[in-house]
Amino acid sequence: MHDRHVEEVPPATPATASTGHDPVTVERGSFCTARCSCGWSGPARRSRDRARTDAAEHRAAP
Template identity: 75%
Template sequence: MHSLREERDENGPAGADDPPGHQVTVTERGSFAVARCSCGWSAPARRSRDRARSDAAEHGR
C-alpha cells in the first residue's frame, strides 16, 4: 500500500501563500511527489520534491 504525506517546509504547509480559492498541497506517494490545488489543478508526478514545490508555486502566480 502506498502512503500519502503532506510535504511541509520551513515556511509551513506547501501553498500557505496561495491566493483565495486556491489551496495547493504537495503530497508524496511512494517515490513521487505531486502538487494539487483545491481548484482541481494538478501537476505531473515528480521524483524531485523541489520540482513539485516549484510547480505549486508557479500555479499560485
Template identity: 75%
Template sequence: MYVQRTEEVPQTPATPVSSGHEAMTVERGSFCTARCSCGWSGPARRSRDRARTDAEEHSAAP
C-alpha cells in the same frame, strides 16, 4: 503557498492564497505531485523541490 502532505501524516487545512487556490504537495511512494483545491494536478516528480515549484507557480497564476 503550498502544503506538503504525505500518506502517513494527517491532512491539515492550509491557508488559501489571495488567488483562491490552495496548492499543496502530495507524496506517493518516491514521487511527489502538486495539487490544488481547484482540481488542478501537476505531473508526478521525484524532485520534491520541483513539485513545490509547480504548486507555487500554479498558485501565482491568475
C-alpha cells in the same frame, strides 16, 4: 498501499494570496505531486522541490 504525506507549499505573497488556490504537495511512493483545491494537479515528480515549484507557479498563475 503507498504512503501519502501532505506538505505545505511556501506561503503566498500578498499579491497571490487572494487567488483562491490552496496547493499542497502529496507524496506517493517515491513521487511527489502538487495538487490544488481547485482540482488542478501537476505532474508526478521525483524532486519534492520541483513539485513545490509547480504548486507555487500554479498559485501565481492568473
